[in-house]
Amino acid sequence: MTLSSAVNGFLGAILGGLALGMAYGLIAVGYSLVFGILRLVNFAHGAIYALGAYGVFFLTSRGMGLLPALILAAPLSGLGAWAVEKWALAPLRRRGASGMAQLVTTVGVSFLVQNTLSAEAVFGSEKQVFPSLNAFGSVQVFGVTIQSSQIIMFLAAMGLLLALTWLVQGTRLGLAMRACAQNFRAARLVGIPVEAVVGLTFFLGGACAAIAGTLIGGYYQVISPTMGSLIGLKAFSAAVVGGIGVLHGAVAGGLVVGVGECLAAQYLGSNVRDPMAFVLLIAILLVRPRGLFGREGVEKV
Amino acid sequence: MLEVDALSVRYGPIRALEGLSLTVAPGEIVALVGANGAGKTTAVNAIAGLLPCRGRVRFQGRDIANEKPHRIADLGIRLSPEGREVFPELTVEENLRLGGFSLRKGALAGELERVYGLFPRLRGRKRQAAGTLSGGEQQMLALGRALMGRPKLLLLDEPSMGLSPQLTERVFGLLDTLRRQGTGILLIEENAKPALALADRAYVLETGRVVASGEARALREDPRVRRAYLGT
Numbered sequence: 001m002t003l004s005s006a007v008n009g010f011l012g013a014i015l016g017g018l019a020l021g022m023a024y025g026l027i028a029v030g031y032s033l034v035f036g037i038l039r040l041v042n043f044a045h046g047a048i049y050a051l052g053a054y055g056v057f058f059l060t061s062r063g064m065g066l067l068p069a070l071i072l073a074a075p076l077s078g079l080g081a082w083a084v085e086k087w088a089l090a091p092l093r094r095r096g097a098s099g100m101a102q103l104v105t106t107v108g109v110s111f112l113v114q115n116t117l118s119a120e121a122v123f124g125s126e127k128q129v130f131p132s133l134n135a136f137g138s139v140q141v142f143g144v145t146i147q148s149s150q151i152i153m154f155l156a157a158m159g160l161l162l163a164l165t166w167l168v169q170g171t172r173l174g175l176a177m178r179a180c181a182q183n184f185r186a187a188r189l190v191g192i193p194v195e196a197v198v199g200l201t202f203f204l205g206g207a208c209a210a211i212a213g214t215l216i217g218g219y220y221q222v223i224s225p226t227m228g229s230l231i232g233l234k235a236f237s238a239a240v241v242g243g244i245g246v247l248h249g250a251v252a253g254g255l256v257v258g259v260g261e262c263l264a265a266q267y268l269g270s271n272v273r274d275p276m277a278f279v280l281l282i283a284i285l286l287v288r289p290r291g292l293f294g295r296e297g298v299e300k301v
Numbered sequence: 302m303l304e305v306d307a308l309s310v311r312y313g314p315i316r317a318l319e320g321l322s323l324t325v326a327p328g329e330i331v332a333l334v335g336a337n338g339a340g341k342t343t344a345v346n347a348i349a350g351l352l353p354c355r356g357r358v359r360f361q362g363r364d365i366a367n368e369k370p371h372r373i374a375d376l377g378i379r380l381s382p383e384g385r386e387v388f389p390e391l392t393v394e395e396n397l398r399l400g401g402f403s404l405r406k407g408a409l410a411g412e413l414e415r416v417y418g419l420f421p422r423l424r425g426r427k428r429q430a431a432g433t434l435s436g437g438e439q440q441m442l443a444l445g446r447a448l449m450g451r452p453k454l455l456l457l458d459e460p461s462m463g464l465s466p467q468l469t470e471r472v473f474g475l476l477d478t479l480r481r482q483g484t485g486i487l488l489i490e491e492n493a494k495p496a497l498a499l500a501d502r503a504y505v506l507e508t509g510r511v512v513a514s515g516e517a518r519a520l521r522e523d524p525r526v527r528r529a530y531l532g533t
């Protein structure tokens with residue numbers, strides 16, 4: 001192996017990892033936002049990711065273009081996530097159910113969605129070929145081959161994450177979200193419709209997951225009903241690695257996991273790829289128990 | 302403007318409030334006094350919509366019992382809660398902006414100015430996280446937050462908690478000003494004496510029931526008030 005091909009292999013893994021990692025970040029923010037506001041790990045999130053990809057798959061198989069299909073499927077998936085909150089989780093909270101009851105409910109919803117997608121009458125359990133995101137072939141940068149799908153994935157995910165950051169940090173709605181994340185009771189007292197804000201948080205997370213499902217589906221050009229379970233866990237790890245409840249932490253965690261797994265695949269073999277996210281999770285939490293950007297005091301009233 | 306009739310609240314088997322009836326008129330300060338655990342906080346929390354309750358709560362002729370708290374807030378009722386409950390990780394200014402959550406943009410700036418005028422200490426700490434304020438400063442912030450948007454009815458649960466005597470006096474002066482501007486105020490105070498001196502009328506609560514009520518001044522020498530505040 002020549003020096004330059006070694007450098008190229010390394011750079012290729014880094015760039016590929018950044019692209020994939022940004023998409024992980026887009027999923028991870030969904031975990032982070034919901035955790036921030038409810039202190040709940042939403043295990044249905046991976047299923048919404050799959051749901052979004054299947055929505056786009058369905059529409060494109062009916063002749064719609066990838067972008068219009070996504071523009072339709074993303075808000076619909078967001079509505080799906082909103083519905084889970086509205087009809088499964090919020091009623092539990094109103095009746096004073098424990099966090100554990102909500103957690104188990106999200107696991108149940110996840111299986112429900114997955115099994116519905118894989119029903120013979122719906123899409124079936126086999127993998128499906130997904131339209132390619134590699135719209136413009138590939139480019140060479142310093143001798144490293146980068147696919148346009150990677151560039152699209154990176155830019156689209158980054159753009160959305162920036163928009164989301166602006167929403168949370170720079171708007172009145174985001175201020176309400178941050179207030180709810182700290183104290184529901186005080187938020188109610190100043191006139192914030194807390195349940196609506198929680199529902200909107202699920203909607204945003206679900207829509208982002210659907211977009212990530214489309215980006216990653218288009219990158220690998222294959223989807224399956226269970227596609228959300230492993231990636232969901234990876235993105236959840238990413239959220240924890242970055243410091244759960246912290247928006248930029250989710251992005252950083254996604255990038256760490258994405259780059260980590262691509263480097264692992266490059267140097268340790270492709271079967272090390274998937275476990276890498278969890279190795280990183282354990283290693284980083286041992287050093288920084290609250291994650292890279294985690295704060296003290298996620299306790300909440 | 303506020304008419305509470307036969308209000309009852311239970312926490313599971315505990316009856317915290319049994320048949321509370323009271324009224325607050327515009328431009329009136331009404332004190333709610335009673336020993337620890339008498340049910341004062343329970344009463345204002347129920348009026349603000351935070352607790353499920355039985356009985357009637359009417360505000361400006363409109364039934365608001367068991368209405369959602371954000372709706373009640375939007376009608377112009379603001380609670381400055383026991384224990385302050387500021388948003389600790391948000392800045393002072395963000396906390397105040399949240400107080401004016403339902404205001405239009407233009408109105409918001411004016412209200413911020415007004416509240417900073419009332420509590421100049423907060424102006425200097427605009428960008429400081431509320432959780433890092435001193436206890437007294439947090440109390441000012443909780444009050445300022447409740448005052449954003451000029452509520453018609455203020456529910457104040459121990460607003461002088463943690464304030465120095467001078468500052469308490471200033472806050473009481475502020476309440477007097479608000480009264481003259483027509484705001485209705487329901488005031489809970491640990492310090493019954495100055496509260497009864499300020500208030501127009503008062504209700505004395507004992508284990509969830511009103512045991513005495515009437516003109517605040519007359520109640521100052523009432524033995525039931527003394528019993529509620531042993532030693533004061």
Ligand SMILES: Nc1ncnc2c1ncn2[C@@H]1O[C@H](COP(=O)(O)OP(=O)(O)OP(=O)(O)O)[C@@H](O)[C@H]1O
Pocket residue numbers: 312315316317335336337338339340341342343344383
């Ligand atoms: N969440 C709760 N669960 C069970 N009991 C409660 C709860 N909150 C209050 N109580 C009980 O209800 C009664 C009234 O409490 P409340 O807080 O209204 O008293 P208070 O008059 O405000 O007292 P203090 O002067 O100490 O603030 C008390 O006996 C208290 O123990």
Ligand SMILES: [Mg+2]
Pocket residue numbers: 341342343383
């Ligand atoms: Mg109290």
